[in-house]
Every structure is written in C-alpha cells, then in structure tokens.
Amino acid sequence: MHTILSGKTREVTIGIDRPFVMIGEKINPTGRKKLAAALTAGDMDYVRTLAENQLAWGAEVLDINVGVPGLDEIAVVRQVVEAVGRVADVPLCIDSANPEVLAAGLAAAAGKPLVNSVSGEEARLASVLPLVKERGAAVIGLTMDDQGIPSSPEERLAVAEKILERAAKIGIPVEDVIIDPLVLTVGSDSRAALVTLQTIALLRKTLGVNINLGASNVSYGLPERPAVNQTFLALGIQSGATCAITDPAKLGQTVRGADLLLGRDEHAMRYIKYFRAAEALRAEGSEG
Amino acid sequence: MHTILSGKTREVTIGIDRPFVMIGEKINPTGRKKLAAALTAGDMDYVRTLAENQLAWGAEVLDINVGVPGLDEIAVVRQVVEAVGRVADVPLCIDSANPEVLAAGLAAAAGKPLVNSVSGEEARLASVLPLVKERGAAVIGLTMDDQGIPSSPEERLAVAEKILERAAKIGIPVEDVIIDPLVLTVGSDSRAALVTLQTIALLRKTLGVNINLGASNVSYGLPERPAVNQTFLALGIQSGATCAITDPAKLGQTVRGADLLLGRDEHAMRYIKYFRAAEALRAEGSEG
Numbered sequence: 001m002h003t004i005l006s007g008k009t010r011e012v013t014i015g016i017d018r019p020f021v022m023i024g025e026k027i028n029p030t031g032r033k034k035l036a037a038a039l040t041a042g043d044m045d046y047v048r049t050l051a052e053n054q055l056a057w058g059a060e061v062l063d064i065n066v067g068v069p070g071l072d073e074i075a076v077v078r079q080v081v082e083a084v085g086r087v088a089d090v091p092l093c094i095d096s097a098n099p100e101v102l103a104a105g106l107a108a109a110a111g112k113p114l115v116n117s118v119s120g121e122e123a124r125l126a127s128v129l130p131l132v133k134e135r136g137a138a139v140i141g142l143t144m145d146d147q148g149i150p151s152s153p154e155e156r157l158a159v160a161e162k163i164l165e166r167a168a169k170i171g172i173p174v175e176d177v178i179i180d181p182l183v184l185t186v187g188s189d190s191r192a193a194l195v196t197l198q199t200i201a202l203l204r205k206t207l208g209v210n211i212n213l214g215a216s217n218v219s220y221g222l223p224e225r226p227a228v229n230q231t232f233l234a235l236g237i238q239s240g241a242t243c244a245i246t247d248p249a250k251l252g253q254t255v256r257g258a259d260l261l262l263g264r265d266e267h268a269m270r271y272i273k274y275f276r277a278a279e280a281l282r283a284e285g286s287e288g
Numbered sequence: 289m290h291t292i293l294s295g296k297t298r299e300v301t302i303g304i305d306r307p308f309v310m311i312g313e314k315i316n317p318t319g320r321k322k323l324a325a326a327l328t329a330g331d332m333d334y335v336r337t338l339a340e341n342q343l344a345w346g347a348e349v350l351d352i353n354v355g356v357p358g359l360d361e362i363a364v365v366r367q368v369v370e371a372v373g374r375v376a377d378v379p380l381c382i383d384s385a386n387p388e389v390l391a392a393g394l395a396a397a398a399g400k401p402l403v404n405s406v407s408g409e410e411a412r413l414a415s416v417l418p419l420v421k422e423r424g425a426a427v428i429g430l431t432m433d434d435q436g437i438p439s440s441p442e443e444r445l446a447v448a449e450k451i452l453e454r455a456a457k458i459g460i461p462v463e464d465v466i467i468d469p470l471v472l473t474v475g476s477d478s479r480a481a482l483v484t485l486q487t488i489a490l491l492r493k494t495l496g497v498n499i500n501l502g503a504s505n506v507s508y509g510l511p512e513r514p515a516v517n518q519t520f521l522a523l524g525i526q527s528g529a530t531c532a533i534t535d536p537a538k539l540g541q542t543v544r545g546a547d548l549l550l551g552r553d554e555h556a557m558r559y560i561k562y563f564r565a566a567e568a569l570r571a572e573g574s575e576g
Binding site: 186187190191193194197218222223224227228230231232234235238239253254257258260261262263265266267268271272275279 | 481515518554567
C-alpha cells in the first residue's frame with residue numbers, strides 16, 4: 001500500500017517496499033524556546049533555516065506545528081507554511097490539536113499534505129476527518145480513543161480499524177490513513193515498547209497500512225537516551241513502520257542503516273549518500 | 289530452550305526468555321597485534337587484563353582464540369585458559385580451526401565450556417562433535433557445509449538441521465547446539481543481512497534453538513561501521529538471536545537497550561546497571 005504525498009513540486013511515496021521516510025520534527029516550538037520566540041516575533045528566517053537544515057539531513061516531509069500559548073496560531077500557521085514553501089518543495093505535515101489551525105495550514109499548503117493527527121476519539125474524528133477529505137490530504141491516525149491508549153496490541157488494532165472505517169465512510173481511501181501505534185515510556189513500564197512493536201507487526205499483517213512512529217518519549221527518564229531511541233527506531237522499522245516524525249540529524253543514520261540491512265538500499269547508495277551529506281554538514285557545524 | 293554453560297563457579301543460561309548474552313570476542317589475536325605479541329611472549333598479564341575488562345563491560349562468556357601463525361597453539365591455549373580461569377569464573381568459549389587445539393582448551397577449561405565451532409562440513413562434523421560429546425560441552429554450529437554458505441534461509445535451515453541430527457546421533461542434546469546463521473558483507477550484496485535475519489526468524493520458528501551472531505563483517509567497507517553493526521545487532525536480537533560473540537564495550541549499550549525495549553528488563557535494572565558501569569569505566573579511560 002502506498003501513501004503518496006506531494007509538495008510544490010516533489011512527490012513522496014511511503015510504503016513497505018520503499019526506503020523509510022523521515023518527517024522532520026523540528027518546526028515545533030514545544031521545548032524549543034528559540035523557535036517559540038521566532039514565531040512570536042514573526043521571524044521567518046529562523047523557520048526557513050530549520051526547514052533547510054532538515055532537508056539537508058534527509059527529511060522528505062516537514063512537520064509544521066506553531067503551538068505557542070497566546071499566539072494567533074491561525075495567522076502564524078499560514079505565515080509559516082508560506083515561508084517554508086518558499087525554500088522547500090517537499091510535502092508538509094500540518095500538526096495541531098486545533099482543527100481551525102489544521103484548516104488554515106491545509107489551505108495554505110501546496111500539493112497533497114499530511115495531517116497530524118486524528119485519533120479514535122469521537123470529537124477528533126468528527127472535526128478532523130472532514131478537513132482531510134475536503135482538502136484531499138492524508139492523515140495520521142493515533143491508536144487511542146475516548147478511553148485512552150489501550151494496553152494491548154489487539155485493542156490498538158481495533159482503534160485503527162475504527163479510524164479507517166470512519167475515514168472510508170466519508171470517502172478517504174485507506175492508503176491515505178497512516179496509523180501511529182503510539183509508544184509510552186519504557187522506564188515506567190518495561191512492556192511499553194514491546195506492545196508498540198507488537199502492534200506494528202499486527203497492523204502490518206492485518207491491515208497492511210502505512211505505519212508512523214511519532215516523536216517518541218520511549219526513553220524518557222533513562223540515561224543515554226539517544227541509544228535507546230536509535231535501537232527503538234531500528235526495531236520499529238523491522239517490525240513494519242514505514243515513516244517517522246523524527247530528527248534526521250540524530251536518527252538518519254539508524255534509518256539509512258536499517259534500510260540497508262533490510263535489503264532496501266541497492267549498492268548502499270542511500271546509506272553512503274546520507275553519510276557524505278552528514279560529513280559535509282558536520283564540517284559546517286550543522287547539527288540539523 | 290535453554291543452553292546452560294558454566295565456568296569455575298558461574299553458570300550462564302542462554303535462552304529467548306533471558307537477557308541476551310554477550311560472549312567477549314577480544315581474546316583473539318586476529319587483527320590484534322598487541323595480543324599476538326603477548327601470546328608469543330607468554331605475557332599472560334595482558335590476556336588477563338583483556339578478560340577482566342570484558343567482564344567489567346558486561347561479557348558473560350569469554351571467547352579464547354590463540355591462532356597466531358608459528359605458535360605452539362596447543363601449549364598456549366592451555367596457558368591462556370588457565371590464566372583467564374584465575375581471574376574469571378565465567379564459562380569460556382574455546383575457539384579454533386584446529387581440533388587438537390579445541391581438545392587442549394576443553395581439557396584445561398573448568399565447568400561446561402562452549403566450542404567455537406562446528407559446521408555442516410563433513411570433516412568438521414567428524415572431528416569436532418566427538419570432542420564436544422566427550423567433554424560434555426556445548427557447541428556453535430555454523431550454517432555452512434562443503435558447498436559453502438547457502439544463499440537462502442531455507443538452505444541454511446537445512447544445514448542447521450543436519451548439524452543437529454549429527455549431534456543427536458552421538459548423544460549431544462539439541463539444547464547444547466547453538467546455531468550461527470552467518471552474515472556476509474552488506475556492502476557487496478544488499479540482501480546479505482536480510483537473508484541472515486530471515487534465517488534467524490526461520491530457525492527460531494522451526495527449531496526453537498539458541499542462535500548466535502558471530503563476530504561480524506556485515507559493515508565491511510562501509511563508512512560509520514559502528515552504527516551499522518549496532519543496528520544489525522538490534523535487528524538480530526528482535527529476530528530471535530540469543531547470544532553474540534562481540535565487543536561488550538562497543539555493543540553492550542545496544543544489547544541492553546534491545547533487551548529493555550523487548551520487555552526483558554524489568555524496571556530497566558540491567559540497562560541502568562550497564563550504563564553506570566560504562567560511565568565508571570570510561571572515567572577510568574577503559575575502552576574495554
């Protein structure tokens with residue numbers, strides 16, 4: 001199953017027979033004071049720099065989140081989408097808890113964007129799916145509902161099925177829904193990552209849909225978090241995930257390594273290209 | 289299925305329901321000039337240091353290989369096994385292409401050692417299995433035979449079945465044979481790692497035996513080899529490998545991270561213990 005996204009000129013295909021797709025996570029002010037200040041001040045230069053750096057590190061889609069308390073997010077999401085569109089021809093992923101912000105971002109975005117996100121919660125299904133349908137976009141569906149995040153893979157699968165049914169009912173095709181199986185913190189529940197990995201395998205086997213790994217707190221509270229995040233991403237890719245909202249400067253090497261080891265990178269072309277780009281970027285002092 | 293090894297006092301259980309076991313690879317002079325010189329000079333202090341460091345980094349079994357051209361390996365393997373035995377109570381893995389060296393090492397080792405290795409080659413089956421049986425040891429069986437290393441998972445499984453049959457015929461129980469599915473260089477064949485991972489999954493499903501990842505050339509010729517090795521190890525563990533001959537200072541973090549993410553490390557105890565030990569060892573300047 002292929003999910004096809006597009007930007008101004010660039011098309012991106014997500015699928016299990018394709019290289020894993022990185023959705024750059026950095027245009028999101030949560031925990032990024034400098035970006036929050038830039039968004040508040042209307043400084044689009046910094047936003048464009050974040051976009052360009054992530055593309056240089058191998059992101060193929062860019063997540064756009066402008067959630068700063070007190071900000072006029074509807075105006076700012078338009079401004080950011082337009083600013084990023086001037087330097088990036090890739091698809092955008094419009095990311096907000098507020099449906100009006102999603103609508104404004106979707107209207108401003110070129111091509112066929114992605115929406116982050118819907119869930120199995122009734123209010124969310126009712127407010128987000130019509131926007132996705134109307135815009136002809138694709139959407140990330142989180143496996144949680146009004147009862148919260150289920151603890152078993154089978155229950156998370158049931159939530160995914162509910163989201164797909166509701167999407168189908170208003171005319172969104174199955175290939176335009178990417179399921180995110182969610183992951184909790186392994187430090188507080190030692191089965192948290194395993195349940196997510198098992199959910200991925202079950203989704204792949206049962207539904208064959210594309211699967212996203214969201215920006216993850218799996219390693220929260222543990223020492224040496226990057227190593228845990230890298231290992232989790234590798235296991236998730238092997239289990240059947242096909243894209244992730246992630247930092248390509250930190251996790252690109254794991255992604256390109258996993259593609260290589262799973263036989264999706266003939267002659268190691270993408271792996272070596274990533275390595276060369278990273279080497280040049282590090283020489284310039286870029287950390288993404 | 290549990291493979292139980294023992295040293296002077298310490299018992300180690302290898303199994304899919306247990307934490308992954310690291311077999312320290314460093315007492316092997318191939319590519320290690322300083323060790324080759326120490327073995328030639330009979331300098332056991334350096335050998336003991338290698339043993340102690342690997343244990344500190346989390347190795348639970350130590351591989352012993354004394355293959356230096358021109359050396360009296362039979363005398364030296366005895367000397368090394370005795371020297372290591374004085375500082376290490378863990379099981380040893382006697383590693384040689386020469387059956388007489390294996391016999392000498394096995395005779396000198398305490399407890400129940402591991403033999404590295406037999407294969408499906410007729411000469412090897414005939415010379416190694418009787419030594420394993422007589423000593424009551426366990427053995428690593430490589431999935432290659434007189435025709436070489438098969439290119440498909442099904443053919444590698446067939447070689448594993450042949451080794452297990454021959455072992456059973458002379459009274460070596462199935463749990464005392466650990467299968468090593470072998471891995472070739474992914475840089476020269478982009479399906480090389482995938483075939484090994486598929487072989488691991490097939491061995492686990494069909495035979496349920498313990499599975500070893502040998503000292504690996506998977507990343508040979510590629511840039512940033514450690515990242516590829518780490519990712520491969522993570523994928524191998526998820527596929528069903530239960531032990532590896534490896535450098536615990538370089539790959540211990542991936543091993544402990546994978547155990548944690550796969551739900552085999554209650555309260556992250558082993559992960560945090562590894563991290564603390566590594567922090568202390570790095571502060572002392574130890575690289576293993």
